[in-house]
Amino acid sequence: MQALIDRTPGAPKGAVVGVEMPRGYAPEGGFALGPRAGRTADEKLAEAVNLAQALDIDVVYSEAVHLSKIIPATLLGGGVVERVAAAVAEQGIEVVVVDVLLSPRQQRELELALKAKVLDRTGMILDIFAKRARTRAGKLQVEVAQLTYQQSRLVRLWSHLERQRGGTGKAGGPGERQIELDKRMLNARLAKVKGELREVEQGRGLQRMARQKNNVPTVALVGYTNAGKSTLFNRLVSEGTLVDDALFATLDPLMRKLNLPNGLDVVLVDTVGFIADLPHELVEAFKATLEEVVMADLLLHVHDLSNPEMLAQAHDVETVLAQIGAAEKRRIEVFNKIDKVTMPVPGDGYGVSAVTGKGVVELLDVVGDRLQEDWETMEVQVPAGEGKKLAWLYAHGEVVTKALDGEMWSLAVKLRAGDVALWKKMEGAQ
Numbered sequence: 001m002q003a004l005i006d007r008t009p010g011a012p013k014g015a016v017v018g019v020e021m022p023r024g025y026a027p028e029g030g031f032a033l034g035p036r037a038g039r040t041a042d043e044k045l046a047e048a049v050n051l052a053q054a055l056d057i058d059v060v061y062s063e064a065v066h067l068s069k070i071i072p073a074t075l076l077g078g079g080v081v082e083r084v085a086a087a088v089a090e091q092g093i094e095v096v097v098v099d100v101l102l103s104p105r106q107q108r109e110l111e112l113a114l115k116a117k118v119l120d121r122t123g124m125i126l127d128i129f130a131k132r133a134r135t136r137a138g139k140l141q142v143e144v145a146q147l148t149y150q151q152s153r154l155v156r157l158w159s160h161l162e163r164q165r166g167g168t169g170k171a172g173g174p175g176e177r178q179i180e181l182d183k184r185m186l187n188a189r190l191a192k193v194k195g196e197l198r199e200v201e202q203g204r205g206l207q208r209m210a211r212q213k214n215n216v217p218t219v220a221l222v223g224y225t226n227a228g229k230s231t232l233f234n235r236l237v238s239e240g241t242l243v244d245d246a247l248f249a250t251l252d253p254l255m256r257k258l259n260l261p262n263g264l265d266v267v268l269v270d271t272v273g274f275i276a277d278l279p280h281e282l283v284e285a286f287k288a289t290l291e292e293v294v295m296a297d298l299l300l301h302v303h304d305l306s307n308p309e310m311l312a313q314a315h316d317v318e319t320v321l322a323q324i325g326a327a328e329k330r331r332i333e334v335f336n337k338i339d340k341v342t343m344p345v346p347g348d349g350y351g352v353s354a355v356t357g358k359g360v361v362e363l364l365d366v367v368g369d370r371l372q373e374d375w376e377t378m379e380v381q382v383p384a385g386e387g388k389k390l391a392w393l394y395a396h397g398e399v400v401t402k403a404l405d406g407e408m409w410s411l412a413v414k415l416r417a418g419d420v421a422l423w424k425k426m427e428g429a430q
């Protein structure tokens with residue numbers, strides 16, 4: 001099967017090989033978020049092609065293969081290797097993505113047989129994360145993940161060579177000495193990057209504490225990759241952030257302060273897209289971005305209504321939310337891309353189009369309502385001269401009614417329970 005998909009002129013040509021493992025096969029190493037459940041081979045292939053295109057690879061050949069057994073040296077059988085090698089030679093393909101976890105040896109053997117650079121699924125996702133990382137913390141997290149990945153590959157190559165040598169324990173040849181050197185350099189770099197990351201993360205923690213102290217509620221957009229979170233984020237904030245027709249347009253949590261129609265200030269957070277089969281190396285980086293999710297007051301779970309895999313994706317997202325202890329959080333289900341399809345919006349969800357803006361204003365209203373669900377209405381009197389107090393009430397709550405009686409304001413203000421207590425304490429302290 002051969003497909004011509006969205007050619008980008010000037011980009012390196014690539015092939016994508018989707019791999020269905022033999023039944024009952026448990027992959028070595030494995031992936032953190034479980035198998036891409038509920039997807040057909042073709043759907044998985046389409047996703048892998050999308051990922052490759054996110055790396056600016058001009059995908060000119062794609063094929064999903066079903067393995068009946070595993071060939072240890074190359075994973076793929078001889079027939080498949082021949083076919084892909086022929087495509088590589090005919091079409092000048094430079095990169096072959098094999099959408100599965102390959103051992104270092106398999107990767108090397110395939111590169112020799114195909115005469116092209118071979119990228120496995122982990123390598124591909126790491127490269128995408130590296131390309132998209134924007135903040136310093138995000139870049140450092142990805143570098144840690146990449147170094148960890150390379151380190152594990154070197155260790156495995158090393159033990160493979162030792163096995164070949166028969167384990168005599170003698171000092172090896174120049175190749176082995178090179179590996180030993182590489183290993184040391186990797187370790188040193190890894191230690192350095194981890195140190196820098198710790199510093200940056202401390203700064204981030206402080207920022208988060210400051211936000212909590214100021215009592216600004218946080219609303220986080222979560223959802224599967226490509227659901228349209230960043231596009232919706234931009235719509236909601238109407239302030240430019242990088243938007244790309246690509247997966248993983250975001251690695252770092254992006255935040256903006258936003259004023260809702262009901263006057264409430266919130267911090268809106270865009271997060272990295274969830275993805276099935278997330279490489280182990282990236283789990284820590286991924287979890288760090290999800291700290292914002294764990295701390296959020298409200299989650300907007302963004303679904304791509306136009307994607308046939310929507311339910312399977314939602315399932316993956318739910319799994320991760322449960323893993324990080326955010327399953328019970330207040331939530332609004334947002335169904336995006338209603339401009340693309342005529343399907344009804346499920347249940348009590350909200351249909352929006354981040355592209356046309358349809359439904360977005362209504363969504364902001366709903367966000368405001370949900371955040372105020374458990375607020376209390378407080379009746380207060382404030383002398384007209386006390387501008388600071390009035391400002392505090394406006395900043396922390398929604399002023400529902402207000403009337404001036406001589407020199408005294410009578411107000412009804414909706415406030416968080418904590419803010420009501422704080423107000424009473426401030427008043428009592430005078």
Ligand SMILES: Nc1nc2c(ncn2[C@@H]2O[C@H](COP(=O)(O)OP(=O)(O)OP(=O)(O)O)[C@@H](O)[C@H]2O)c(=O)[nH]1
Pocket residue numbers: 223224225226227228229230231232243244245246247248249250271272273274336337338339340352353354355356
């Ligand atoms: N037709 C249509 N396309 C949309 C809409 N919202 C987003 N898109 C497109 O969907 C693609 C992905 O959008 P993003 O906003 O980058 O998706 P994301 O959820 O942030 O993706 P990650 O950051 O990878 O998790 C882009 O090509 C958008 O233009 C929409 O409402 N309608």
Ligand SMILES: [Mg+2]
Pocket residue numbers: 229230231248249250270271272273
């Ligand atoms: Mg995004």
